[in-house]
Every structure is written in structure tokens, then in C-alpha cells.
Amino acid sequence: xxxxxxxxxxxxxxxxxxxxxxxxxxxxxxxxxxxxxxxxxxxxxxxxxxxxxxxxxxxxxxxxxxxxxxxxxxxxxxxxxxxxxxxxxxxxxxxxxxxxxxxxxxxxxxxxxxxxxxxxxxxxxxxxxxxxxxxxxxxxxxx
Numbered sequence: 001x002x003x004x005x006x007x008x009x010x011x012x013x014x015x016x017x018x019x020x021x022x023x024x025x026x027x028x029x030x031x032x033x034x035x036x037x038x039x040x041x042x043x044x045x046x047x048x049x050x051x052x053x054x055x056x057x058x059x060x061x062x063x064x065x066x067x068x069x070x071x072x073x074x075x076x077x078x079x080x081x082x083x084x085x086x087x088x089x090x091x092x093x094x095x096x097x098x099x100x101x102x103x104x105x106x107x108x109x110x111x112x113x114x115x116x117x118x119x120x121x122x123x124x125x126x127x128x129x130x131x132x133x134x135x136x137x138x139x140x141x142x143x
Contacts, residue, residue, distance in 0.1 A: 002096055003093060003095045004095065004096050004097065004098065005089065005096075005097040005098070005140075006029065006098045006141060007089075007099050007133075008099070008100045008129045009105075010102055011077050011105065012036060013034075013036055014033070014037075014084050015130065017031055017134070017137070018032055027138055032092060033088055035044075035084060037077060057138070078109055079112065081105075082127045083112075085099075085109065085112075086114065094120065096122045098122060098141045099123070099124050100126075100127050100128075100140065100141075102128040103126040103127070106124065106126045109130075117134045
């Protein structure tokens with residue numbers, strides 16, 4: 001039997017499962033890693049040192065600018081997910097692996113993965129499966 005791993009992610013969660021088979025040939029999932037990014041739970045005021053009105057821009061306005069902070073944090077989180085994925089796949093043996101992430105970030109994560117790891121990815125779903133109950137998750141990867 002091929003050893004299969006399933007990775008699901010969104011900007012907040014990263015989960016790694018191993019597909020197990022029982023003596024009757026039924027597949028189930030064993031959770032190997034579950035990482036929750038606490039950074040996504042924080043408000044903007046908790047992430048930056050300046051409070052609104054305390055930073056004076058060159059034009060004299062006290063409102064300040066976010067300088068696309070949200071986009072920058074998303075970019076950093078995507079890079080972090082790519083690193084978590086590579087690390088998880090390097091420390092766990094597998095023959096094939098499956099991946100699912102929301103359409104908005106899926107391709108960006110896959111681009112970060114080394115070719116020697118990417119070649120063993122058999123299914124790539126553009127879907128957020130992080131909230132799917134574990135017992136229903138396998139259904140999404142059956143072909």
C-alpha cells in the first residue's frame with residue numbers, strides 16, 4: 001500500500017494527516033500536525049506599535065496609513081505555510097501526498113514547494129477544507 005499524506009491549509013490553519021488502512025481495507029486519517037497561526041486572530045492595533053492618530057504622516061495627517069499591512073501579513077503567512085509544508089513532508093515518509101488550500105492562496109503556496117517534493121503531489125484541490133470534519137475529509141480526495 002502506498003503511504004499517503006494529506007495537507008490542508010488556509011491562512012489560519014495547517015493540518016497534516018496520514019491515511020491509514022485497517023485490516024478490512026477501510027481508510028481513515030490520523031492527525032500528525034495541527035498548527036494554528038495566532039497572528040491571524042490579532043486586531044491591527046495589536047500588530048502595530050502605533051495607535052491611530054499617534055503617527056504623523058509627512059502631510060500632517062494623524063490617521064497614518066496601513067501601507068498594505070494586511071497584504072504583507074498574508075504574503076508572510078503564505079511563505080510560512082510553504083515552509084511548514086516542506087518541513088512536514090521532509091520529516092514524514094510518504095509515497096504520495098494530497099493538498100488542499102483556498103483558491104486565493106493555493107497556487108502561491110505550491111509555487112514555494114521544491115520540485116522534488118511537488119512531483120509526489122497527486123491531488124491539489126483549490127478548496128478550504130480546514131473546517132471539514134476529519135471523518136468527511138477523505139471523501140474530497142477520492143478519485
